Amino acid sequence: MKTHKIALIPGDGIGADVTGAAMTVLDAAADGFGFSLETESFPWSCDWYLQHGRMMPEDGIDILRGFDAILLGAVGWPATVPDSVSLHGLLLPIRKAFDQYANIRPHRLLPGVEGPLKSAGFDILCIRENTEGEYSGAGGRVHQGRDNEVAIETAIFTRQGVERIIRFGFDQARARRKHLTSVTKSNAQKHSMVFWDEITRMVAADYPDVTVSHMHIDAMAAKMVMAPQDLDVIVASNLFGDILTDLGAAIQGGLGFAASANICPDRSNPSMFEPVHGSAPDIAGRDIANPIATIWSGAMMLDHLGEGAAAAAVLRAVETTCAQGIGLRPGSHSTGQITQAILSALKV
Ligand code: IPM
Numbered sequence: 313m314k315t316h317k318i319a320l321i322p323g324d325g326i327g328a329d330v331t332g333a334a335m336t337v338l339d340a341a342a343d344g345f346g347f348s349l350e351t352e353s354f355p356w357s358c359d360w361y362l363q364h365g366r367m368m369p370e371d372g373i374d375i376l377r378g379f380d381a382i383l384l385g386a387v388g389w390p391a392t393v394p395d396s397v398s399l400h401g402l403l404l405p406i407r408k409a410f411d412q413y414a415n416i417r418p419h420r421l422l423p424g425v426e427g428p429l430k431s432a433g434f435d436i437l438c439i440r441e442n443t444e445g446e447y448s449g450a451g452g453r454v455h456q457g458r459d460n461e462v463a464i465e466t467a468i469f470t471r472q473g474v475e476r477i478i479r480f481g482f483d484q485a486r487a488r489r490k491h492l493t494s495v496t497k498s499n500a501q502k503h504s505m506v507f508w509d510e511i512t513r514m515v516a517a518d519y520p521d522v523t524v525s526h527m528h529i530d531a532m533a534a535k536m537v538m539a540p541q542d543l544d545v546i547v548a549s550n551l552f553g554d555i556l557t558d559l560g561a562a563i564q565g566g567l568g569f570a571a572s573a574n575i576c577p578d579r580s581n582p583s584m585f586e587p588v589h590g591s592a593p594d595i596a597g598r599d600i601a602n603p604i605a606t607i608w609s610g611a612m613m614l615d616h617l618g619e620g621a622a623a624a625a626v627l628r629a630v631e632t633t634c635a636q637g638i639g640l641r642p643g644s645h646s647t648g649q650i651t652q653a654i655l656s657a658l659k660v
């Protein structure tokens with residue numbers, strides 16, 4: 313039987329609830345489709361930090377390297393560890409070390425879910441650059457604590473980094489409705505964003521079958537509210553993609569429905585799958601977190617592992633469950649109830 317080795321990192325807060333729910337569904341799908349998931353769980357989290365002084369062991373990346381994929385819940389427990397420490401100690405280093413440069417986030421309404429917009433017919437795939445840009449971590453502070461203190465946060469855009477994410481976006485667009493919108497702010501940021509626009513034009517020449525639009529981030533924020541049905545694939549830098557995908561989550565009914573995949577496209581390293589939402593300390597441990605975002609992310613993981621039929625079955629089971637009115641509003645059903653409904657709807 314084919315076996316895929318999965319590293320599970322529940323992380324903090326509701327991360328444990330939603331990854332537990334996802335593994336129940338993914339294991340059932342694996343059983344039904346004749347493969348198995350050999351899962352090892354790692355307790356790396358803010359709690360682990362309090363015991364060990366770091367978010368993961370020194371050789372954490374090497375440990376993860378031995379797996380076919382990583383499923384992550386959420387990282388962050390600001391009451392004990394500042395977010396800037398926990399995220400830069402676990403989530404962000406994994407994305408960078410494994411060159412998971414393509415962050416893929418689908419935004420569409422599942423059946424029965426009523427988003428806040430009048431328009432229901434949108435189907436957007438946001439491709440966010442995931443390893444450099446505004447989140448490169450380059451910078452520093454000098455004269456700390458003094459009146460003349462300076463803080464510098466440098467956005468890094470490399471030709472290689474920009475070109476590969478734009479090519480990745482064009483490949484996605486080619487497999488969908490053949491429309492790509494590149495999001496920048498080149499009217500104000502005259503170096504990096506003009507560079508991005510130039511590279512988009514250069515790459516576009518290789519994809520004459522794909523229509524290209526260029527939009528500024530501010531106009532795109534409005535467009536995603538006013539006319540999301542006109543969008544297909546969006547490609548954006550790390551920060552812009554981060555912001556637009558929370559907006560995308562909002563128009564698809566909330567963060568409980570927003571899935572994401574951090575992909576290393578050449579497969580030289582494991583890719584990582586996680587919901588867009590965070591650890592939600594306010595509802596942690598209450599069995600009310602919506603597991604759908606993580607289950608959908610898990611379906612993306614199965615697809616990445618070559619188990620397309622199982623991935624499609626999981627997504628169909630999620631759709632059936634939503635169509636039955638289960639899990640649509642925060643608190644209407646427990647995490648366990650939603651998970652059970654998805655399991656019952658799973659057709660193998
Ligand atoms: C996300 C999150 C992270 C990000 C944070 C927690 C660092 O907001 O996955 O969208 O910005 O990448």
Ligand code: MN
Nearest residue numbers: 554555558588
């Ligand atoms: Mn985010």
